[in-house]
Amino acid sequence: MSAIGQDEILPVRHVIRALVVFLVLTAILGSGAYYLILKFGLVRYHVAALMWTPGLAALLTCKILGLGVGILSWQWGESRWHLAAYFLPLVYGLVAYGFIWQMGLGGLVDSKFLAEIGRYLGLSGWSETGTMIFGAIMLATVGMIWHLATSLGEEIGWRGFLTPQLMRLTSFPVASLVTGLIWSAWHLPLIYYTTYNAGPVNLHLQMASFTLMTIGLSFIMTYLRLKSKSLWPATTLHAAHNVFILNLLQPMTVQYEETWRYANEFGMVLPIVVALFGLYAWYRASDEGLMGPLNR
Numbered sequence: 001m002s003a004i005g006q007d008e009i010l011p012v013r014h015v016i017r018a019l020v021v022f023l024v025l026t027a028i029l030g031s032g033a034y035y036l037i038l039k040f041g042l043v044r045y046h047v048a049a050l051m052w053t054p055g056l057a058a059l060l061t062c063k064i065l066g067l068g069v070g071i072l073s074w075q076w077g078e079s080r081w082h083l084a085a086y087f088l089p090l091v092y093g094l095v096a097y098g099f100i101w102q103m104g105l106g107g108l109v110d111s112k113f114l115a116e117i118g119r120y121l122g123l124s125g126w127s128e129t130g131t132m133i134f135g136a137i138m139l140a141t142v143g144m145i146w147h148l149a150t151s152l153g154e155e156i157g158w159r160g161f162l163t164p165q166l167m168r169l170t171s172f173p174v175a176s177l178v179t180g181l182i183w184s185a186w187h188l189p190l191i192y193y194t195t196y197n198a199g200p201v202n203l204h205l206q207m208a209s210f211t212l213m214t215i216g217l218s219f220i221m222t223y224l225r226l227k228s229k230s231l232w233p234a235t236t237l238h239a240a241h242n243v244f245i246l247n248l249l250q251p252m253t254v255q256y257e258e259t260w261r262y263a264n265e266f267g268m269v270l271p272i273v274v275a276l277f278g279l280y281a282w283y284r285a286s287d288e289g290l291m292g293p294l295n296r
Helices: 012-040 044-051 053-065 079-102 111-121 128-169 172-193 203-228 232-249 269-287
Strands: none
Touching: 012 044, 012 053, 012 128, 012 172, 044 053, 044 128, 053 128, 079 203, 079 232, 079 269, 111 128, 128 172, 128 203, 128 232, 172 203, 172 269, 203 232, 203 269
16 A cells, blocks of 8 residues: 555556546546536536536546546545644635734625625524624535535545646655646636636736645645545545635625735735645655655
């Protein structure tokens, strides 16, 4: 058994072919999902279909090349890595948004968000504090169910297949960087051609910030993948990121004229914070002898 925790390990001479097949299938399947999104908008089910294209590509790659799906590392692993994965987005999110609120780059708390979540959860007559607390609890628990289901689709592909196979060829930082760049490029049509951005202003800067964030997250997730020998902690972190950042911290932030430059996945603060966490994951991987390449 290797450090990555796979049940089956591809010989190095077959890894490149497997990566090419995976990326081609991801592009083909993704183009179909993107057609639905660009034609009908960011409907949640079309977005869910898009998020499952890397996972389906990984499963089809296994089928086409005659690989057992155990190569994707379905084992659960130690619970501590799942707990770390769940709370990390809350930690780096509070660091980033705490800075934004403290520096006056965005406000706290948006009353429109509280009114919306109150209507959504049927909290008529509740105080703003009660609505905030109950809404946050519901998002962090029940809200995780949907996000786990959709994030799993991506993580089967990115951390279940792509990252460990890249680490057969290269080292921890290179595999993490390449995965992060591919992950970012996969989002490019969303950022440039839909409303998945901070508004139609300086999209190149937004794309650069988003790319820095995906690279930072990739370093963190690669570390969790190696330590847990499982794809599940990365799935948990991905889902928790979407809950705490996209569904809670960003919507509750009052948007000033220039807030878009600092908040969200497309501003500069969160990506920088995530990148710093990613650098720490790199340091830990180096200190613990996880730099790779991985062999039998």
